Amino acid sequence: MAKPYNQIVLFGDSLFQGCSNVQDGFSFHGALQHLCVRGLDVINRGFSGYNTKNALELLPQIFLPPSPTNPRIEYLLILLGANDACLPIPTSSQGVPIEQYKENLIKIVNHEHIKAHNPKILLVTPPPLDEIRGYVTDLENGHKQRVRKAAVSAQYSETVRQVAAELPAVVLIDLQKAIMETAISMTPDYDPSGPPLGYQEGNKRGALEQLLPDGLHMSGEAYRVFFNIVRPHIQLPDDYYVYPDWRIMNPGNI
Template identity: 25%
Template sequence: MALVFDKIILFGDSITQLAYNQEFGFCFGPAMQDGKVILAYLNLEGRKQSHPFAVYNRRLDVVQRGFGGYTSNHGAIIVDRLIEQESTGASKIKLLVVFFGTNDSIVPESASNNSVPVERYQDNLRKIISAAQKVGAKVVLIGPGPFNHQQFDDALGHQFEVDRTTHRAREYCDATVDVGNELGIPTVPMWHLVMEEIGWREGDPIYGLPELPAVNPLNDYLTFLETVAEKLSITGLHFSGRAYKILFTNVLKAIKESYPELDPDNIPEHLPTWEQLTTSLDVLKKAIE
């Protein structure tokens, strides 16, 4: 048989582009390809041990297609060509993980001119979803995470006007969920997941607002540079290891619940294991015939 690896595409902006950056500690992209899930099993003597288990390694290739500064406007323009390019040959796209909205949610009066109205953002998501479905790919949507005004302002050295708010990040996260519900697409709402992680509940003051004290629980998760691997953001905007771990856990959860056929436990590994090759090389030759 042909030795073909189908693929998962991670499609988004700088948060996707940085998903392989080892300086952040836990990395979302490598975890999807080769995340070590510790499984307990009993050895011959009955003692519990830990066994590393790869996620999509030897099952599907995980391909990063993140573009810093991009909005869903840009994603909607390039998605057809991207899918065409990634679908060449026998390899097929099995899953498109879509993560825009962080730059779309910039305030409309921003000098960057990058703001995308929420209705346009939703239409762009629909176009991206449709493009994936035309080639038989499944889709997982990701909604933007929270924004920490104080940390972002620190990163800019207090020299520029901050053109983002956590309220707008939440609005675009909720808009992502609405599109997912409309089209039956699983969604990972990062704004809510990160806020829940720090113990925030509806009705509490929303951490990250400029009028609130600079020191707040969100600082431990959305922090600039210091101990990046232990925090959730490097600029009050981007993710670090802790946020990427939340993302990874919930993307896998969405896959398992909505697309059981793409659950790594349900996808056989390519080629025989090394244990199967210890007796004869014929096993390997037969596997690629």
């Protein structure tokens, strides 16, 4: 019987769907797969436009319980919320009320198909939103008003922190904080006494212009920040290869 590779699964929306792409010479998916090559398969289950309601509805089809022919999920990264945080406007139905968003995240983490794998769960906050550029993108996509606001998105990121604090087995990956701190460090004239970067009130994008080119989705540079805060949580034993090293296959070499 074939010996399957266990998995790291990336479960979320377009922020995961797009992480396999090479941008600015970097691919989050590629870097993660390179880190665990020959030990774990990195599986992309990012679905553009999905919110937690959509993800929860399809979860039983996406995740099957482990079996002799179905690999075990060792790490599960969950990144959902950018679409849940959409405003209730006539041209967008993606938004999920924040109380329901919190319930959905907890249900996803505690779902029987997830628990059957007993993975290490890394729960990721949605990145910050550049609503200045995002509004332009919204108009380009045919909306008559803004679809998202930075302050609202920040509340959804805070909800992820609350869920991680309430569920001891879950590890928080604070992408919102990491991206914003990186943007501030790259913006020499940022005034911390004023509105945050990307807020309409401050009318200053700063380095979010590089990190979130369309106001929502991440650049290769931003994905590199993401990888750097995930990497310390992926622990690989010395003998993590599924199939033996070439020296074992070819004994007698120096």
